[in-house]
Amino acid sequence: QVQLVESGGGVVQPGMSLRLTCAASGFTFSQYGMHWVRQAPGKGLEWLAVIWEDGTNIKYADSVKGRFTISRHNSDKTLYLQLNSLRAEDTAKYYCAKARYNSGDFDSWGQGTVVIVTS
Amino acid sequence: EIVLTQSPATLSLSPGARATLSCRASQSISNYLAWYQQKPGQPPRLLIYDASNRAAGIPARFTGSGSGTDFTLTISSLEPEDLAVYYCQQRFSLYSFGQGTKLEIK
Numbered sequence: 001q002v003q004l005v006e007s008g009g010g011v012v013q014p015g016m017s018l019r020l021t022c023a024a025s026g027f028t029f030s031q032y033g034m035h036w037v038r039q040a041p042g043k044g045l046e047w048l049a050v051i052w053e054d055g056t057n058i059k060y061a062d063s064v065k066g067r068f069t070i071s072r073h074n075s076d077k078t079l080y081l082q083l084n085s086l087r088a089e090d091t092a093k094y095y096c097a098k099a100r101y102n103s104g105d106f107d108s109w110g111q112g113t114v115v116i117v118t119s
Numbered sequence: 120e121i122v123l124t125q126s127p128a129t130l131s132l133s134p135g136a137r138a139t140l141s142c143r144a145s146q147s148i149s150n151y152l153a154w155y156q157q158k159p160g161q162p163p164r165l166l167i168y169d170a171s172n173r174a175a176g177i178p179a180r181f182t183g184s185g186s187g188t189d190f191t192l193t194i195s196s197l198e199p200e201d202l203a204v205y206y207c208q209q210r211f212s213l214y215s216f217g218q219g220t221k222l223e224i225k
Contacts, residue, residue: 044216045206108165
């Protein structure tokens with residue numbers, strides 16, 4: 001079955017960087033788009049970024065464009081999110097999610113990794 | 120940017136009751152709408168895609184309907200395990216979520 005496992009979260013100071021990783025298994029990773037979605041404490045879901053199958057088509061939410069970078073390594077079945085210039089408002093649980101085939105719905109989700117930005 | 124507005128914010132119903140959750144889009148999104156269920160402490164789970172198609176393994180008591188700007192998720196007969204926050208999500212223009220409807224079971 002599909003499994004997505006995020007890692008790389010932690011506690012950082014404002015202005016610092018982190019790289020989140022999502023290890024995928026149970027499906028042909030190279031054939032699916034992948035997304036990052038976050039959820040601030042007690043708040044709703046916020047879509048952040050998508051990278052399609054071959055990594056050439058990438059889109060970002062305006063809130064993170066220019067600060068966050070999504071990438072993937074199909075041979076390793078791994079998805080990444082580089083978070084730069086972190087702000088307090090980036091504090092959240094970050095989920096990776098698999099796109100439903102040829103679609104933009106999210107049909108599988110990881111358990112998430114927590115990022116806390118605090119001075 | 121397409122804004123999704125969900126109502127009500129909170130819904131409190133008894134087991135066996137029918138729940139009706141609404142999602143309205145700021146512009147027409149055809150049928151490019153999905154519904155997710157998020158139980159406490161868990162990631163979201165896809166319930167409905169393309170407005171009315173149940174995802175794999177989703178019980179038949181969950182039904183989605185609508186197109187254009189107005190969409191509905193109906194839970195025909197509430198079970199205690201349906202306690203959750205429900206989100207709608209559009210994929211017509213990039214991606215965005217509604218703010219969620221919290222379903223409480225009395």
